[in-house]
Amino acid sequence: xxxxxxxxxxxxxxxxxxxxxxxxxxxxxxxxxxxxxxxxxxxxxxxxxxxxxxxxxxxxxxxxxxxxxxxxxxxxxxxxxxxxxxxxxxxxxxxxxxxxxxxxxxxxxxxxxxxxxxxxxxxxxxxxxxxxxxxxxxxxxxxxxxxxxxxxxxxxxxxxxxxxxxxxxxxxxxxxxxxxxxxxxxxxxxxxxxxxxxxxxxxxxxxxxxxxxxxxxxxxxxxxxxxxxxxxxxxxxxxxxxxxxxxxxxxxxxxxxxxxxxxxxxxxxxxxxxxxxxxxxxxxxxxxxxxxxxxxxxxxxxxxxxxxxxxxxxxxxxxxxxxxxxxxxxxxxxxxxxxxxxxxxxxxxxxxxxxxxxxxxxxxxxxxxxxxxxxxxxxxxxxxxxxxxxxxxxxxxxxxxxxxxxxxxxxxxxxxxxxxxxxxx
Amino acid sequence: xxxxxxxxxxxxxxxxxxxxxxxxxxxxxxxxxxxxxxxxxxxxxxxxxxxxxxxxxxxxxxxxxxxxxxxxxxxxxxxxxxxxxxxxxxxxxxxxxxxxxxxxxxxxxxxxxxxxxxxxxxxxxxxxxxxxxxxxxxxxxxxxxxxxxxxxxxxxxxxxxxxxxxxxxxxxx
Numbered sequence: 001x002x003x004x005x006x007x008x009x010x011x012x013x014x015x016x017x018x019x020x021x022x023x024x025x026x027x028x029x030x031x032x033x034x035x036x037x038x039x040x041x042x043x044x045x046x047x048x049x050x051x052x053x054x055x056x057x058x059x060x061x062x063x064x065x066x067x068x069x070x071x072x073x074x075x076x077x078x079x080x081x082x083x084x085x086x087x088x089x090x091x092x093x094x095x096x097x098x099x100x101x102x103x104x105x106x107x108x109x110x111x112x113x114x115x116x117x118x119x120x121x122x123x124x125x126x127x128x129x130x131x132x133x134x135x136x137x138x139x140x141x142x143x144x145x146x147x148x149x150x151x152x153x154x155x156x157x158x159x160x161x162x163x164x165x166x167x168x169x170x171x172x173x174x175x176x177x178x179x180x181x182x183x184x185x186x187x188x189x190x191x192x193x194x195x196x197x198x199x200x201x202x203x204x205x206x207x208x209x210x211x212x213x214x215x216x217x218x219x220x221x222x223x224x225x226x227x228x229x230x231x232x233x234x235x236x237x238x239x240x241x242x243x244x245x246x247x248x249x250x251x252x253x254x255x256x257x258x259x260x261x262x263x264x265x266x267x268x269x270x271x272x273x274x275x276x277x278x279x280x281x282x283x284x285x286x287x288x289x290x291x292x293x294x295x296x297x298x299x300x301x302x303x304x305x306x307x308x309x310x311x312x313x314x315x316x317x318x319x320x321x322x323x324x325x326x327x328x329x330x331x332x333x334x335x336x337x338x339x340x341x342x343x344x345x346x347x348x349x350x351x352x353x354x355x356x357x358x359x360x361x362x363x364x365x366x367x368x369x370x371x372x373x374x375x376x377x378x379x380x381x382x383x384x385x386x387x388x389x390x391x392x393x394x395x396x397x398x399x400x401x402x403x404x405x406x407x408x409x410x411x412x413x414x415x416x417x418x419x420x421x422x423x424x425x
Numbered sequence: 426x427x428x429x430x431x432x433x434x435x436x437x438x439x440x441x442x443x444x445x446x447x448x449x450x451x452x453x454x455x456x457x458x459x460x461x462x463x464x465x466x467x468x469x470x471x472x473x474x475x476x477x478x479x480x481x482x483x484x485x486x487x488x489x490x491x492x493x494x495x496x497x498x499x500x501x502x503x504x505x506x507x508x509x510x511x512x513x514x515x516x517x518x519x520x521x522x523x524x525x526x527x528x529x530x531x532x533x534x535x536x537x538x539x540x541x542x543x544x545x546x547x548x549x550x551x552x553x554x555x556x557x558x559x560x561x562x563x564x565x566x567x568x569x570x571x572x573x574x575x576x577x578x579x580x581x582x583x584x585x586x587x588x589x590x591x592x593x594x595x596x597x598x
Contacts, residue, residue, distance in 0.1 A: 061526065322552055405502070422459075
């Protein structure tokens with residue numbers, strides 16, 4: 001089989017690439033290979049599936065006609081086992097060979113599976129794909145399932161915990177670090193979130209991990225590192241994801257934590273691109289290349305890769321790690337470097353209203369915003385992100401950034417006029 | 426078309442052209458905002474609510490409809506400055522590429538559409554919208570709320586009811 005563009009993967013990054021390629025090249029043949037055998041779906045919605053508030057069809061990221069509309073040849077349920085980059089050939093697990101002219105690795109992330117004794121028992125699941133969600137929902141719907149343990153108090157773990165709680169399951173979250181949502185919140189925001197989580201009825205154990213899964217064939221509990229036992233009929237491993245780089249490693253592409261790419265999302269081998277969770281895209285807030293395992297970055301970096309593959313030069317240069325969540329009815333947005341080291345000499349402005357559960361923080365370096373957290377009040381967060389991307393000198397208005405009504409009217413007219421297309425006369 | 430009208434259109438087009446290359450992501454304006462003429466009367470918000478109410482009647486919309494109707498345009502204010510802002514229907518909308526579920530899309534006319542059925546209220550669009558033009562609708566199922574350019578009207582309600590020409594509708598194709 002021959003094609004012009006070969007895309008490995010079928011999630012946000014792959015779709016971003018397909019849509020970008022088609023903007024430039026309406027005819028070039030696209031083949032998309034995915035080891036999952038379903039239509040592209042919104043991975044963040046797997047918690048909705050577990051909650052039973054969304055069917056799989058309601059989780060589709062693009063309409064059912066997407067691949068036909070975009071003229072994409074799909075090979076679902078197939079795995080690329082080998083890349084012969086010198087010959088521009090990819091070999092599938094069924095022996096089929098696909099010749100191509102350019103290649104995109106959009107292989108995503110894979111769940112981190114910690115080394116714990118007894119993980120092979122029934123009732124232990126990760127929380128990344130629709131098949132995980134289906135297995136968890138099935139387990140939840142068994143009358144014997146009354147208690148669950150979630151390992152990991154990050155975004156994945158808390159989303160899983162929230163979904164299980166809504167199914168009337170008694171849930172305990174076990175987190176190794178001393179606070180919830182460590183990578184996406186600072187300690188103050190974590191404390192507010194912890195209060196919300198406790199009010200919801202969830203039990204949280206921080207500073208500990210699981211040392212053993214108990215049970216014969218079926219899980220009946222877990223033992224913590226301090227010897228404590230917790231009964232449960234379900235264990236979810238929500239520790240996080242790590243770049244899925246196996247194919248790249250086997251093909252001698254340079255890999256750090258993720259696949260190394262430049263701002264064009266091209267790997268160390270010309271015409272081989274990588275995007276999304278498997279890669280290490282540029283992060284403007286850190287001015288360095290680092291894994292950015294978030295959906296919007298996957299789509300955007302995929303779109304940049306696709307555009308370059310089709311011949312329209314494009315750079316992924318204004319992405320950073322950013323998260324928006326609304327768990328336990330508490331909306332929080334965090335972007336960029338919201339928790340810098342004390343020795344970095346950053347200017348930190350914040351407003352904390354514990355009674356109202358409102359916390360806003362902006363981090364500036366030489367009067368340029370480099371990170372922010374908006375908890376409880378999230379409106380206009382995008383304006384702050386935009387000022388950050390454009391490295392606007394905020395000395396004139398920085399005090400207003402955490403104001404409840406902060407908006408365009410607080411900015412100097414010249415900025416409003418130039419950046420936000422508001423005419424002044 | 427009269428010569429005068431053509432000239433006006435030409436000026437508008439030149440202006441658009443300049444804006445196109447000066448701005449964030451090269452979006453083409455649909456509703457132009459001129460803050461000098463905004464007097465902060467918020468009639469745009471009032472008429473946006475009426476347009477998006479069930480009755481489309483100003484008294485019913487404000488007095489009777491429950492849950493209360495939300496405005497999709499917001500006047501940012503810090504006296505004496507007031508700036509009306511609604512979805513800019515960007516050429517390369519960050520909300521569309523960031524949306525986790527495919528709830529936001531751009532149609533063939535360039536209108537950025539939001540489908541509340543598909544929305545899960547994750548607020549990723551609020552995080553990325555450079556104009557702060559998307560807000561939360563938490564009256565029922567949590568969903569985003571944004572300008573839809575009044576699909577059943579020729580001219581959006583906010584523009585038609587702005588008493589001072591602070592909002593001008595420029596159809597950009």
